[in-house]
Amino acid sequence: MIALAPEAAVGTGHRVRSRRMPSLSAVGLLPFGAYLAVFLALPTLLAIASGLVGGDGAFTLENLAALGDPVILTTFWNSTWLSLLTAAVGAVVGGLLCYAMLGFPADGRVRSVVDAASGVLAQFGGVMLAFAFIATIGLQGVVTVLLRDALGVELYAEGAWIYELPGLVLPYIYFQVPLMVITFLPAMTGLKPQWAEANLTLGGTPAGFWWRIGIPVLAPSFLASFLLLFANSFSSYATAAALSSQGSSIVPLQIRTALTSETVLGRENLAGALALGMIVVMAAVMGLYALVQRRAARWQS
Amino acid sequence: MSAERLAPRPAVRWTILAGVGLLFLIPIASMIGFTLRDAGGGSTLEHWTGLADPANAGRYRPIWTGIGNSLVLAVVTVGIVLFLLAPTMVLITLRYPRLRRPFEFLCLLPISIPAIVLVVGLTPVYLTIGRTLGTGAWTLAFAYGITVLPYAYRAIQSNLDGIDVKTLAEAARSLGADWLTVLLRVLAPNLRGGLLAASLISVAVVLGEFTIASLLNRQNLQTAVFVVSKQDPYVAVAFALLALLFAFLLLLVIGRVGRIAGTPRRRRTRPAQETS
Numbered sequence: 001m002i003a004l005a006p007e008a009a010v011g012t013g014h015r016v017r018s019r020r021m022p023s024l025s026a027v028g029l030l031p032f033g034a035y036l037a038v039f040l041a042l043p044t045l046l047a048i049a050s051g052l053v054g055g056d057g058a059f060t061l062e063n064l065a066a067l068g069d070p071v072i073l074t075t076f077w078n079s080t081w082l083s084l085l086t087a088a089v090g091a092v093v094g095g096l097l098c099y100a101m102l103g104f105p106a107d108g109r110v111r112s113v114v115d116a117a118s119g120v121l122a123q124f125g126g127v128m129l130a131f132a133f134i135a136t137i138g139l140q141g142v143v144t145v146l147l148r149d150a151l152g153v154e155l156y157a158e159g160a161w162i163y164e165l166p167g168l169v170l171p172y173i174y175f176q177v178p179l180m181v182i183t184f185l186p187a188m189t190g191l192k193p194q195w196a197e198a199n200l201t202l203g204g205t206p207a208g209f210w211w212r213i214g215i216p217v218l219a220p221s222f223l224a225s226f227l228l229l230f231a232n233s234f235s236s237y238a239t240a241a242a243l244s245s246q247g248s249s250i251v252p253l254q255i256r257t258a259l260t261s262e263t264v265l266g267r268e269n270l271a272g273a274l275a276l277g278m279i280v281v282m283a284a285v286m287g288l289y290a291l292v293q294r295r296a297a298r299w300q301s
Numbered sequence: 302m303s304a305e306r307l308a309p310r311p312a313v314r315w316t317i318l319a320g321v322g323l324l325f326l327i328p329i330a331s332m333i334g335f336t337l338r339d340a341g342g343g344s345t346l347e348h349w350t351g352l353a354d355p356a357n358a359g360r361y362r363p364i365w366t367g368i369g370n371s372l373v374l375a376v377v378t379v380g381i382v383l384f385l386l387a388p389t390m391v392l393i394t395l396r397y398p399r400l401r402r403p404f405e406f407l408c409l410l411p412i413s414i415p416a417i418v419l420v421v422g423l424t425p426v427y428l429t430i431g432r433t434l435g436t437g438a439w440t441l442a443f444a445y446g447i448t449v450l451p452y453a454y455r456a457i458q459s460n461l462d463g464i465d466v467k468t469l470a471e472a473a474r475s476l477g478a479d480w481l482t483v484l485l486r487v488l489a490p491n492l493r494g495g496l497l498a499a500s501l502i503s504v505a506v507v508l509g510e511f512t513i514a515s516l517l518n519r520q521n522l523q524t525a526v527f528v529v530s531k532q533d534p535y536v537a538v539a540f541a542l543l544a545l546l547f548a549f550l551l552l553l554v555i556g557r558v559g560r561i562a563g564t565p566r567r568r569r570t571r572p573a574q575e576t577s
Contacts, residue, residue: 025396032389035381036407039447043422044414050421093321100317103308110318116552121325123452124509124548127523128541131530132328135335135538142331174328177321196307214307235415238511242527252417259421259516275421279414286413 048279050272063273072254076277078165079234079250086172087229093173094180095222098188101181106189118178125175126238133171133243137162165249171239176229183228187221187296220296227289231282251278329545336539348535360532364540367525370438374521375507377442379500382453385446387496390457391488394466408454411447416512419444427517438519448513449506453499460495494558501555505548 051063066072097114104110121129136143139160147153161167191214199209237252248257251274258271308314339345351357386408393400411419423444430440466488473487474480489496511523522544530537 025392028392029389029397032385035385035443035446038426039423039443040407040411040414040450043419043426045422046425047418047422096317097321099309100314103311103314112553112556114318115556116549117325119505119552119555120545120548124505124545124552126509126511127527128509128545129328131526131534131538131541132332132545134534136328136331142334143327174325177325191307193307209307231413235417237415237417238515238523241511241515242530252415255417255421256516259424271421275418278418282413282415282418 044279047272047275050269051274051276053269053272063269064276066270066273067277072274072277075248075251075254076281079252082165082168082172082250083230083233086169086176086233087226089173090176090180090229091184091222091226094177094225095184095188097177097181098185101185102188102191114181118181120178122175122179122182127242129171129174130239130242133162133167133174137170163244164247167243168240168250171243172233172236175236175239176233179229179232180225183225184221187218187225190299191217217299220292220298224289224292224296227285227292231285231289234281234285235278329542332538332542336535336542338535348539352536352539361529361536363520363525363528364522364536367520367522370520371508371522373439374442374445374510375504377439378445378449378503378507381442381446382449382457382499382503383496386450386453387457387492387499388484390454390461391466391484391492394461395470405454405458409451412451416448416510417516419447420513420516423513423517436519438514438521441514441517441519441521442507444513444517445503445507445510448510449503452502452506456499456502457492457495460492460498464491498555498558501551501558505551505555508544509548 052059052061053063067076101111101114133141135141137155138144139156139162144155147155156162195213195217196206196209199213200206204212235252237256240250240253241256244253248254255271255274255278258274309317336348337344337346339347352361390404393404427440427444430443434440469487469491470483473483478487508522510521511527513519514521515524515527526537526540526544529540
């Protein structure tokens with residue numbers, strides 16, 4: 001790749017300097033290149049490799065057999081439906097919020113507050129969100145107590161599900177909706193008012209605009225955001241780890257168990273095999289995302 | 302803005318905003334209510350006043366250590382962004398435009414690699430680092446530099462797209478400036494919006510990081526709050542509230558900075574309007 005660069009520089013109009021500079025400026029790429037190699041490429045390769053190496057250090061596909069274990073299959077299925085459910089709810093509610101945002105000026109106060117709040121909840125949340133929900137619907141949470149004392153509704157009559165898989169649904173939705181706002185709002189505000197005008201001029205109704213123009217144009221962006229939300233909750237760890245300190249109901253928690261105890265299910269290097277499984281799922285989702293995003297970009301100019 | 306015609310009626314938009322907003326405020330309000338609760342079921346401020354009580358200093362020490370570590374991590378991570386990522390991006394814009402797409406791919410890649418997967422691969426890397434550089438918390442910044450990469454890249458790139466880097470660099474060079482001067486005194490001031498936004502979002506991400514620190518057994522703000530929550534859930538919730546509030550204010554600033562950085566063309570022709 002680097003061999004291409006000198007022509008590129010010359011081609012854009014540098015005459016004298018560029019012939020002398022390439023060797024020197026190529027050196028400039030090295031520090032960051034080395035950094036990426038050690039802290040991005042190496043860990044990723046090690047994670048993949050550790051799933052393919054046996055206890056004796058030799059190449060083996062045996063660890064991958066663990067991915068067919070019923071316990072592991074259940075974990076992947078749990079992660080998948082949790083991600084599908086929370087991504088779907090997040091996409092719909094977040095999309096609705098984006099629709100409402102169209103009415104507020106981009107540099108106004110409402111948009112600033114919604115932008116900042118979305119950023120906090122989507123990117124900063126993690127452990128803090130777990131505490132928020134323990135304080136809300138924990139065994140002694142404010143809402144739990146309120147429901148019990150005021151309405152006589154026992155939230156945990158059937159066991160403390162907040163610390164198990166169902167307990168993750170609400171906290172996950174709580175960070176999925178803001179992420180939807182962050183990723184989908186640019187597409188929403190990218191709708192051209194001229195299209196609405198053209199629609200009205202040609203005798204269309206405002207509702208007809210959404211059915212015939214708005215929704216078809218936004219559909220790819222919506223799907224792309226949905227995929228991003230899926231990837232986000234599939235890979236999320238902190239909230240689940242803080243809520244359930246023992247369990248291993250979803251893949252990231254299963255990796256934690258595999259990392260902190262020597263053997264799980266009588267297998268070594270299970271963490272590597274699970275990581276490999278996650279990479280495959282994430283690669284598929286993000287590959288699909290890139291395809292859909294390309295389709296979506298057609299209308300964004 | 303021009304989106305007026307597509308916008309829902311005020312009644313509709315305010316209903317949606319208020320509905321979703323109220324639902325989202327329930328957990329926040331519950332956190333506040335939770336920290337004001339006393340053992341007998343009444344309300345009290347003692348969980349908040351207790352934060353400053355020297356008698357509790359020992360119990361809360363993990364949190365102060367965690368905050369200290371997280372601040373150091375934030376500084377080193379911002380250093381990586383400003384002195385490693387940013388110059389490389391300028392170099393690629395000036396000299397290797399053909400590398401832009403592959404470079405962008407690399408920088409956005411960490412989004413699709415879950416932190417928990419990265420940890421599996423980072424464990425052996427950090428064993429080596431532990432032997433050479435020690436096990437200080439600051440070493441995590443190398444991993445965090447990767448975590449913040451997609452966000453920092455986007456912030457800086459949108460600013461780079463808005464200024465004519467080539468012309469600026471050539472003008473400075475033909476006036477006799479060396480490359481360091483070009484970088485520090487010509488390009489950096491033009492990129493300050495993007496660099497500031499990249500730094501602030503990096504700080505927010507670093508302060509919120511839990512996965513890598515917790516599984517590599519390092520202490521930062523998030524792991525400390527988690528540890529303290531085992532003994533004193535009230536204090537943990539109080540700190541969680543403060544941390545969320547701090548991040549919210551940080552991101553409000555980012556929004557403002559980003560808006561200024563995102564409109565460099567207009568800023569150059571009509572400087573007066575953008576400063577408000």
